[in-house]
Amino acid sequence: MKEGPDIAQIGALIGDPARANMLAALTGGKALTATELAAVGGITLQTASAHLAKLEAGGLLLPRKQGRHRYFTLADETVARPIESMMGFAASRGHLRHQPGPKEPALRKARICYDHLAGDYGVRMLDSLVARGAIDAVGDGLALTAKGEETFQCIGINVADLKASRRPLCRSCLDWSERRAHLAGSLGKALLVNFFDKGWARRTAGSRSVIFSPEGERQFLALFPVETPVAA
């Protein structure tokens, strides 16, 4: 016994409902203030403050002071990964806590997963990129092809810049709603940022869902077609 890393600590941190809600909200990749996090956790500000102190001490969160606000983000990708895989587990067991409201379908359609696009649209995008040979799905990983490099240049993404960073370019991320892979990594992030910049889509306040404008949706669907079977 007593071998290996101590997983009980991080487990306990995630194990409280209020904290779990906060962390799940931060999976959206956006920095949130203590007050906002108190709201998503369904607790008062004092209690939230105590929780946030614990999460910070545990190395899960990074605080950033800005004026009289304190913004929190997930510390890095090694924090996001356990959370995502736990969501995958929970989804596979049907432990959903959905209050089936209008937001639910929107969330399944397109949402932010840490810093890239997930949901139906995220899966569709990757499928389409693979189908056209821009990305190779090889084994359980993903790789950019020469043809893909061209494609992304056209879209307006400078792949050379991304390659300079140490972060993996392509990474496959399991989607809890679709149970299929979507594109993560720096390329996944760059694509989402690109959509925002072009005004095709925007974030929603207080939710992880991504809303496409009518025009943006048209463009997106045209850019990432799916091969439809011939007959109806």
Add this chain to the structure above:
Amino acid sequence: MKEGPDIAQIGALIGDPARANMLAALTGGKALTATELAAVGGITLQTASAHLAKLEAGGLLLPRKQGRHRYFTLADETVARPIESMMGFAASRGHLRHQPGPKEPALRKARICYDHLAGDYGVRMLDSLVARGAIDAVGDGLALTAKGEETFQCIGINVADLKASRRPLCRSCLDWSERRAHLAGSLGKALLVNFFDKGWARRTAGSRSVIFSPEGERQFLALFPVETPVAA
């Protein structure tokens, strides 16, 4: 709020030290009895029984009754994945709970990770396979090459059989002690089983470490060489 899967439940289950120890022990892939798990958790049998009931109800464990014993295993790979990624996180933060004993070095050298080889030897094996072109490290994923298929046939692994299963052939798994990737997936499992069958290595009771016989070690190192720099 209240969107997406409920991660608090699984977090709380992993969050108790006794349960975390049990789960970590089961990451070794071997089925363990309630009494054995009580020992690794450092608690009495009654308490362990209560914990195991909770883990089972939460869908983390699968019990199998055999005579007057009850054997427990992790339910499936979707359970092992969050645990492994949490170990990765904890290791990256230095949350080790090592009782530095004689077992520690052995554990870092070679151990079981769910069902495949991890530790220094696991990392070395993958490095060597990549260096000789048997496996392609592409993006963050892994893929078997044509040349590799030959190689594994020689070693005594029927790749065609593995391909028939739905489980991914190659998967990269982050090693918490080495902080580098080793080979998981059905191929990783097949290799480890192969070593056991050949008598090169064996499991140890009550630990996840893998012990190589002197002859087995010689063979293993010869089979998976590392390109050493020329000078001393």
Add this chain to the structure above:
DNA sequence: TCCATACTTCGACCGTAGCCGAAGCATCTC
């Protein structure tokens, strides 16, 4: 300077969950 806002600290309350001793089933061995 004065007030509003954002957040933290303190202190007290309370519920839950972990823990074990003792007793109760179930299964195997002889």
Add this chain to the structure above:
DNA sequence: GAGATGCTTCGGCTACGGTCGAAGTATGGA
């Protein structure tokens, strides 16, 4: 059948952690 072994259930104790009200500190704006 008697006894040993593996495990579960019950009951009661205890402690820890989550919760909030109230008061305190920092920042920004008028």
